[in-house]
Amino acid sequence: MTDQGRDQAVAATLKGVHHSARPTWKLKETVDFYTKVMGLELIHAIAARGWGDDGHPDFIHFFFDSGQGSTIAFFYYLNTPQPEPAMATDHWLYRSVHTAWRVDTREELLAWHERFEAHGLEVMQIRHELIESVYVYDPNGYFVEVTWQVRGMGDHDAGDAALTLAAAIAIEEETGARVTSMEDIWRRKGDLVETHLGKAA
Numbered sequence: 001m002t003d004q005g006r007d008q009a010v011a012a013t014l015k016g017v018h019h020s021a022r023p024t025w026k027l028k029e030t031v032d033f034y035t036k037v038m039g040l041e042l043i044h045a046i047a048a049r050g051w052g053d054d055g056h057p058d059f060i061h062f063f064f065d066s067g068q069g070s071t072i073a074f075f076y077y078l079n080t081p082q083p084e085p086a087m088a089t090d091h092w093l094y095r096s097v098h099t100a101w102r103v104d105t106r107e108e109l110l111a112w113h114e115r116f117e118a119h120g121l122e123v124m125q126i127r128h129e130l131i132e133s134v135y136v137y138d139p140n141g142y143f144v145e146v147t148w149q150v151r152g153m154g155d156h157d158a159g160d161a162a163l164t165l166a167a168a169i170a171i172e173e174e175t176g177a178r179v180t181s182m183e184d185i186w187r188r189k190g191d192l193v194e195t196h197l198g199k200a201a
Contacts, residue, residue, distance in 0.1 A: 015069075016068070016069065016070065017070050018069075018070065018071065019063060019070065019071040019072060019073045020072055020073070020099045021061075021072075021073040021074065021075060022073075022074055022075070022097075022140070022142060023074065023075045023076075023077065023140075024074040024075070024076055024139075024140050025076075025077075025081075025082040025140070026139045026140055027060075027076050029139035030074055030076075030138065030139055030140065031062075032139075033138050033139050034064045034072065034138070035064070036119075037115075037116070037119045037121070038064070038144070040064035040065055040066055040072070041064065041065045042062065042063070042064055043063055043064065043065045043071065044062065044063040044071075045060055045061065045062040045063070046060070046061040046062075047060055048060070048061060057077045057078055057079060057080045058077075058078045058079075059075050059076060059077045059078060060075075060076045060078075061073060061074070061075050061076075062074055062076070066099075066101060067101070072099055094141070095143045097142070097143075098135075098142060098143035098144065098145055099142075099144065099145065100133065100145035100146070100147045101145070101146050101147070102147060102148075102149065103146060103147070103148050104148070105148065106132065106148050108148065109132060109133075109134060109146060109147070109148040112134055112146045113125060113134045116134065116136045121136045121137075122136065122137075123135070123136055124136075127150075130149060130150050130151050130153070130157075131147045131148065131149050131150060132147065132148050132150060133145050133146060133147040133148070134146050163189050163192050163193060163196075164185065164189055166189075166192060167185050167186075167188035167189040167191075167192055168185050168188075170188055171184055171185065171188055
């Protein structure tokens, strides 16, 4: 590539999340939840036939507008029974896969709390570090989160995140196994902080 070509090359940058996608075996209930409870507009559907590898089922892939150019999407696979769940939907590992939508104020967050309750849903509200969130389950058992970010993220957050992950990765590389103790991470992180401060002095 010439220097001129490099100057004109488009940078590989991200512009936010376009969509998240999950399977559903409850078509009407999913459409009702996301249009009536969440208040999202159904904006697109792909009726796919003969797609994918041999044996791949036909499906409807449908999208809801979730604001700011983002969407949430679902796959409804035709003539395909729902597989047995690997774990109960109230298990922490299942709940870790979820979508969180942002609101700008705590008042808006509380308005969502009230909206969910008005639809007869059980609502969980939690403040954790720099966000406060309300959670409900959708008809598929997926966690839905609405969150208010209490403060912005700055360089100090990024630096702290880098040290935390560097500490955990260092332990795994040394032991050849997964980290089993948060205290071990904190101790190693403390060592990294001391080293970092020593270099800065």
